[in-house]
């Protein structure tokens with residue numbers, strides 16, 4: 001396993017982090033985790049040197065925190081980093097900060113979190129946390145020994161990130177970073193701002209919710225021509241991990257083969273060469289020729305008051321757009337119950353402010369409903 005040093009303490013952090021947002025499920029439509037399989041995945045990762053496990057209050061509708069706390073309990077507490085996040089959208093007062101933190105500690109069965117983030121900040125939420133005084137409340141909790149390091153995860157533009165970084169003594173920052181978002185979400189500038197602040201960066205969505213694993217046949221061909229043995233996802237992991245200020249790259253692993261593939265990518269880790277970067281550029285150009293909706297499947301936009309299953313509709317459309325096959329669209333779309341399809345959207349806009357990707361959801365729903373009707 002490749003490690004990076006967390007400078008303030010000298011701790012060695014595994015360059016691969018285990019994300020607990022997309023654990024295997026017993027039923028794909030329900031949040032319950034396949035605990036037996038997920039435990040084997042965690043054990044395999046731990047035994048191969050992964051020491052950074054990232055969860056959050058809403059993952060698996062609250063079940064992820066309890067799972068990962070229990071899954072790691074058999075290992076010495078100092079041998080792993082347990083990481084979770086404050087549910088920013090639920091916090092209304094300084095007291096709420098301590099209340100949610102205590103609830104999370106209890107759910108995970110631990111006395112402290114190694115890294116604790118203010119979850120999913122954007123311009124609106126930054127305003128809210130500043131009014132409440134969330135950072136100072138977290139510093140109090142740190143003094144009580146319940147948190148070791150304070151950071152935030154972020155989904156907005158560099159203009160919002162810059163003053164946020166300047167406002168407090170954050171110890172790390174987590175951003176969405178991958179070769180598609182390098183320009184699409186200006187991840188380049190975000191990375192530079194964090195580096196200039198001299199704090200480490202944690203990568204989320206290196207494979208963009210699986211999007212950079214499937215790509216398009218033409219883009220996959222670029223990667224396979226360069227290295228027939230390497231998985232397509234491994235290119236995305238290596239891309240993010242090749243930047244020197246990355247502390248760890250979180251991968252939300254759903255199957256054992258994701259764990260073994262990611263670990264193989266880090267044993268040994270090969271940073272991208274100039275030649276490799278050209279291959280990524282070629283694949284990206286091929287991929288961008290297909291019009292897709294940049295949905296990562298995070299489900300933050302759910303539930304929709306009109307019953308639309310937003311991420312499922314987008315996943316069906318993206319399968320069509322990247323394969324250009326109407327039969328694929330029909331098959332994927334018909335697997336969604338009629339009451340959850342795009343035409344049910346009443347354009348209320350309630351989902352929009354929840355979407356970290358800034359997708360114009362009602363517009364896309366209209367477009368997909370028209371396409372499906374044809």
Ligand code: SF4
Nearest residue numbers: 304345346348349351
């Ligand atoms: S805009 Fe459409 S998809 Fe979004 S919450 Fe409203 S009805 Fe649901």
Ligand code: SF4
Nearest residue numbers: 295296298299301355
């Ligand atoms: S539409 Fe946005 S919020 Fe909803 S699942 Fe996709 S990326 Fe997440």
